[in-house]
Amino acid sequence: MSTEDRVRLARIALGCLVEPGRKDVFELVAMDGPEAALNRLCAGDAAASEAVQSRLAGEDPWNLARRQLAITERVGARVLTPEDDEWPGVRLDDLARISRPTLSGGTAIDRDTFPPHCLWVRGALPLGTTVARSVAVVGARASTPYGDHVAAELSYGLARKGYAVVSGGAFGIDAAAHRGALAAGGPTIAVLACGVDRAYPLGHAGLLEQIAETGLVLSEWPAGSEPLRFRFLIRNRVIAALTQGTVMVEAAARSGSRQTLHRALQLGRAAMAVPGQVTSATSVGCHEELRKPEVLPVANIAHVLEEVGRIGADLAPPVLGPERPEDQLDEVEQRLMDAVPAHRPMLCGDIARIAGIPVRVALAKLPALVTRGLLEERGGAYRLPAARAGRR
Amino acid sequence: MSTEDRVRLARIALGCLVEPGRKDVFELVAMDGPEAALNRLCAGDAAASEAVQSRLAGEDPWNLARRQLAITERVGARVLTPEDDEWPGVRLDDLARISRPTLSGGTAIDRDTFPPHCLWVRGALPLGTTVARSVAVVGARASTPYGDHVAAELSYGLARKGYAVVSGGAFGIDAAAHRGALAAGGPTIAVLACGVDRAYPLGHAGLLEQIAETGLVLSEWPAGSEPLRFRFLIRNRVIAALTQGTVMVEAAARSGSRQTLHRALQLGRAAMAVPGQVTSATSVGCHEELRKPEVLPVANIAHVLEEVGRIGADLAPPVLGPERPEDQLDEVEQRLMDAVPAHRPMLCGDIARIAGIPVRVALAKLPALVTRGLLEERGGAYRLPAARAGRR
Structure with missing residues (x-):
């Protein structure tokens, strides 16, 4: 067996033997590598060993990994590890930075936020390039027709603009989001809290099939895994991490989707919420989140694109093209630039008059625009450089 | 005629002869006093003289003021000037600070934001103390049942908490706001863009009567003045200035109430907007405003009170009591303080354990709390000072 094969199998075994996100296991793997970490865990030499051994139940871990690979193949899925080209490391690696130490008041959910060891995937698209332009659209399972409508509209618009819509495959807002993207013929990704071969919820068996055909169904848990309750909150960090931003469409006061939005905030992704009527219980969570200055209200697709584009320019491959010098202009400078005609020079006084800016201000600002x-400038008259004039 | 009488009559004449808010007239009055300023304006010696003389039409300005006083009395109103005890100078004076110079791109509305020369008032309540605790509730004339419901609910709640509800007396949200406050038996104030004796809109003749009976109807324009279109935008600055904060309930994209909200922002007052369905045209203005980080979404009366209280602590007579040292505590410090029992000393390790804070952190934080x-602290044990323990 080659070293690559061994690393891969070790990661699969880790994916099967420990719940995803654990800080201690992630640090063990980072320090010793997947193989040695797996061996230590199985040898009873680590904090997580007890849990690992109880899952292993005497089986050889390499054997378990090979058996899981065979199951994965049989259900028409594949396993991705950080060694794969399509692994979205540029996104998932951020999950190693948001862990909060657990005080007696905290919960393991806030400590064990680390990246997955591997991902199970159904669908032909390469994951990494698919999520390069992507937005999460999440919300209440018990949604209203209003929420379903908005989720579908936003997702349709995002898909039309070439963004993959990522959600959790649940009833309500998740389903409306997936269906909106499918209706636009765009890729959509369902991130499950159970095996990718499980139809959960059962009523979404057809929807999940359809998503796998044109998009991706993925999970941190091996094929066959149960949708245990606590896994949904663990899963949410992956939805937030994979995407450039998260839009929460409807959420009651206590809604799991609020946690997804918090993860997006912690990760420095765009965190957005859709307003609704203040008399609607399914918008209470949205309005509470919107009271944080860093959560932006989005009422239409343009609002979402503006926010995702902004964050994208900082943290992700540029989405709206590379930054240009004129992106840095203040309002007065922009007005002065707009006043300069495309193909002939103009004197400062005329530029100021057209721009509606005092000449004194124009005199101060124009030389700096030349420097940049x-x-x-020639003989007191200003003109656009040839390259720039051609863009008008 | 006493000096006080002459100042008062001069201000009334100014209120009759120039449109409110003018920068040049305000500065003339500030420099020369009301009497001399009036004389200069009437003598043709100032920028506003032409307009003044055309309104004066040859009449003696002092005569005009006395005539207006008689009219005011006849319609059951009174005139307030800055010399009156009930003049809310602490609020209105801020209007002298938000004027923006007019570029060719700007409008006089943004330059001529200065305080009124006088106010015409109907109603028995003293204006100054009535607006000391007050909130403006404004919005679309073409409101929806949703907006009317929320405006009435918020205003009812504010009135029950002892806040005067200030609005513009218009159809739609304004009317719902006034009626909500009236239903709670609280004072409400209608700030008109015409004379206080005018029933405008006509359909609100009864409502305005009712407001004058238990609250106040007021205006910067003399009795008998027409509700000219441009006066509504001039008037809005007074609604924003009189109150601790402005709540915009429903507003289409182009709505005058957005300008009231902008004034509140410029004045450093709390600027709040109520979310609605993103599919509703009458919420578009609210959502656009909510995209500014300084405009806070409010979904219920608690949100409004929180925001008004916060601003109140800064700029207005304290509403939620004076600021206390513990208001400055961060989350960890607050948890440590909460862990210290009321009436006995406790060791650092025990405080840390109860607070769920690492001992190392508690060791670093506790001495600073002693300094403040x-x-x-005595012998490594911490306790509350006697005064503070009594408050537990």
Whole structure:
């Protein structure tokens, strides 16, 4: 067996033997590598060993990994590990940075936020490039027709603009989001809290099939895994991490989707919520989140694109093109630039008059625009550089 | 005629002869006093003189003021000037600070934001103390049942908490706000863009009567003045200035109430907007405003009170009591303080354990709390100072 094969099998075994996200296991793997970490865990030499051994039940871990690989193949899925080209490390690695130490008041959920060891995937698209432009659309299972409508509209619009819509495959807002993206013919990704071969919820068997055909169904848990209650909260961090931003469409006061939004915030992704009527219980969670200055209200697709584009420019591959010098202009500078005609020079006084800016201010601002290469000056007259004039 | 009488009559004449808010007239009055300013304006010696003389039409300005006083009395109103005890100078004076110079792109509305020369008032309550605790509730004339419901609920709640509800007396949200406050038996104030003797809109003749009976109807324009279109935007700055904060309940994209909210922002007052369905045209203005980080979404009366209280602590007579040292505590410090029992000293390790804070952190934080007078320390044990313990 090659070293690559052994690393891969070790990661699969880890994915099967420990719940995802654990800080101690992640640090063990980071320090010793997947193989040695697996061996230590199985040898009873680590904090998680007891849990690992109880799951292993005497089986050889390498054997278990091979058996899981065979099952994965049989259900028409594949396993991705960080060694794969399509592994979205640029996104998932951020999960190693948001862990909060657990005080007696905290919970393991806030400590064990680390990246998955591997991902089980159904669907032909390469994961990494698919999520490069992606937005999570999440919300209440017990949604209203209003929420379903907005989730479908936003997701349709995002898909039309070339964004993959990521959600959790649940009833309500999740389903409306997936269906909106499917209706636009765009890729959509369902991130499950159970094996990718499980139809959960059962009523979504057809929807999940359809998603796998044109998009991706993925999970941190091996094929066959149960949708245990606590796994949904663990799973949410992956929805937030994979995407450039999360839109919460409807959420009651106590809603799991609020946690997804918190993860997006912690990860420095765009965190957005859709307003609704303040008399609607399914919008209470949205309005509470919107009271945080860092959560932006989004009322339409343009709002979402603006926010995702902004964050994208900082943290992700550029989405709206590379930053240009004129992106840095203040309002007055922008007005001065707009006043300069495309193909002839103009004197400062005329530029000021057209821009509606005092000449004194124009006199102070225009030379700086020359220094920054945005204008050329000759004999007191300003003009656009040839390259820039051509863009008008 | 006493000096006081002459100042008062001069201000009334100014209120009759120039549109409110003008920067040049305000500065003339500030420099020369009301009498001399009036004389200069009437003598043709100022920028506003032409307009003044055309309104004066040859009449003696002092005569005009006396005539207006008689009219005011006849319609059951009174005139307030800055010399009156009930003049809310602490609020209105802020209007002298938000004027923006007019570029060719700007409008006089943004330059001429200065305080009124006088106010015409109907109703028995003293204006100054009535607006000391007050909130503006404004919004679309073409409101929906949802908006009317929320405006009435919020205003009812505010009135029950002892806040005067200030609005513009218009159809729609304004009317719902006034009626909500009236239903709670609380004072409400209608700030009109015409004379206080005018029933405008006509359909609100009864409502305005009712407001004058238990609250106040007020205006910067003399009795008999027409509700000219441009006066509504001039008037809005007074609604924003009189109150601790402005709540915009429903507003289409182009709505005058957005300008009231902008004034509140410029004045450093709490600026709040009520979310609604993103599919509702009458909430578009609210959602656009909510995209500004300084505009807070409010979904219920508690949200409004929280925001008004916060601003109140800064700019207005304290509403939620004076600021206390413990208001400055961070989360960890608060937890440590909470863990210290009321009437006996406790060791650092026990405080840390109860608070669920690492001992290392508690060791670093507790001495600083002693320095700030929040705790006392003796022999490594911490206790509350006697005064503080009594408050538990």
